[in-house]
Amino acid sequence: MSKYDKYLSEIFTDDNIYKTGNELNQILQEKFQITTSNARKVISRAWSKGTIQSSHPITFGNGQYVYFKNKTSLSINVIKEITKKNRPPVYHLLNLLDANEGIISYYEGLKITASPLRKEKEKSNTLNEILYMLEYLGVVETKNDSGITYIILSSVSNNFIPLMSQHRNNMIMDCFFIPDIRNWLIKHNFIDNKYIVYRNQTSPSKGAEHNNYIWDAFAYTNTTGYNTILGNSVERDEKKTLVVLDIVIHRSYMSCDVQGFLRRVQAVRSSATTERKILPIAVYQEISSHAYSxxxxxxxxxxxxxxxxxxNIYPIIHKIKEIKSLILNDWGTSEEIVENVDATLSEMEKSGQSINLGNMKGDLFEVLMYPLIKIMHPYASIELGKVLKRKEDDGTHREYEYDVIVRDFQNEEIIVYEFKGRNSNIQIPLKPHDKPNTVKWFFNTTLPFAREVLQKQNSFPVKGCYITTARFSADALKVLNNINTHKNVKPETHDVFYDGEKLLQLLEEKREKHIIEVLKKYYIH
Known part of the structure; x- marks a missing residue:
C-alpha cells in the first residue's frame, strides 16, 4: 500500500467521516507538498483501487464528489450535513421529510426546493434531478397514488400505504382554508378580486403556476397605502404588485418553508424583464420561532x-381533520360524520366567524350530504370532488370539478350531484349558463360536459341532481320542473332538484333526523 493510500485509509477510519473533493485535495497538498493536479490523481487512483469510496456520479455543489470510507454508504445524516453547506435545497427537502413522518408530496418538494417546473438555467436543478440524486443514494423513493406523487424516506417506505392516505388528508387541510383566506384578503384590500389563481382541495397536488414556479396562490394588488393613479386603469394594471402566498396549515411553518418561499420570490424577481414589485404573504396555523424571525x-x-x-379557529381545524379522515378513508359511520359536522359548525358559530368562513360552511354541507347519498345509493361507487378533463380540438384542456359522482349499479345509471350549502334566504338564479352558482351553469354547461366524458367510459346514462339549502328563483323553478320530466336527466329514484324545503322532506322520508336538526340550526331558517 502506497503512503498516499495508507494516509487516506487513516483519514476514513470512521463511517461518518466524509470529505468533498476540494477538501481532500487540500489535505493531500498540505501533507505531501504536492500540486493540485497530483493530489487529484492520487484521489482518483485510490478510488479506482477501492481504498476509498466516492459518491460518483452524484456531485455535491460545484461538480464535487464526496469521498468516504470504503464499503460504506452515505447516511441521511451525513448527506444532510454535506448539503447544508453545498446544496441547501436538498438539505431543506430532507429536513422537511424528517419533520413530516418521512413523507411529503412532489408538490411540496417543488415548493421547498424552489425548483423550476422547466429547466431554464444550467445551474438550477429541477426537482427530478434532485430526486434522481437521492434515489441513487438510496435515501428516498417515489410512489404514486390517485394522481399524487409522494416522496418517501426509504427508511419508512414499508409503511407507505397508510402514510400516503394520511398525507393526502394533510394536503387537503392545507387547501381547505384557501377560498376563505382569499375572501378575507379581498375584503381587507390586500389583493384585487379580478384575477386570482389558487390551489384547491380537489387537486391538492396542483398549484398555481407563475413564472415557471409553483405557489399556493397568487393575485395582484394596487394597495400601496396611498394610490396616486386613479383614472387610467391600464396604467394601474402595469404598476400592480404581484402577491404570492405560501400556506401551511396541517403542520408548523418551518425555516425550510421560509427558504423555499424566499428562493422562489428571488427567482421571479431575477427573471422579470421589467421590475415588478412582489408582496409575499405566509399563512400558517403554527410557526417555529426561527421561521418567525x-x-x-x-x-x-x-x-x-x-x-x-x-x-377558536384551532378546534375547528382539528374537527375538519377528523371529518376528512373519516370520509376519505371510509372509516366513520354516517352518525359519526354528522356529529363531527354539527360540532364543527357549532365551533364556527362560537368563533363569530361563520360569515368569514362561508366557503367552509358550504364544504361542510357537502360532507353532510355524504351519508344521505350513501342511503340513496346503497349499491354504488361514490366519488367525491371528482375532476373531469378533456382535450379540445384546438389543443387546450378543459376541466370541471364535480361535488359527487355516483355510479349506481342497481339502477344502472350515473348521477352527477351539485351541492350548494347556502342560507335559505339566498336565491339561486336561473342564468347565465357561463357563470358558476346558477342553474344553467350546472344543467347546460357542466352536466353535459360530464355526460360526454363519462359515457366514453361507461354504458350507463348520465343524469343530474342539484341540491341546495337555498331557494331557486321563480324562473329557475319553472325550468327545473320542466327538466324533471326528462327521463334522460331525472334519476330513477328521486328528482333533479331539491331546495331547502324539498330537502327536508326527503330527509324526513329517509328518517335522517340528525341531519335535519343540523340543517335547521345552521342553514335553513
Missing part, C-alpha cells in the same frame, strides 16, 4: 389563522 427580518407579511379568525 426569518419572515420578520425579510419583511414578508405573516398571517396566523388565529389572528384572522380568532383563537
Amino acid at each position: 426569518q419572515l420578520k427580518s425579510l419583511g414578508f407579511i405573516m398571517l396566523n389563522l388565529g389572528s384572522i379568525y380568532g383563537e
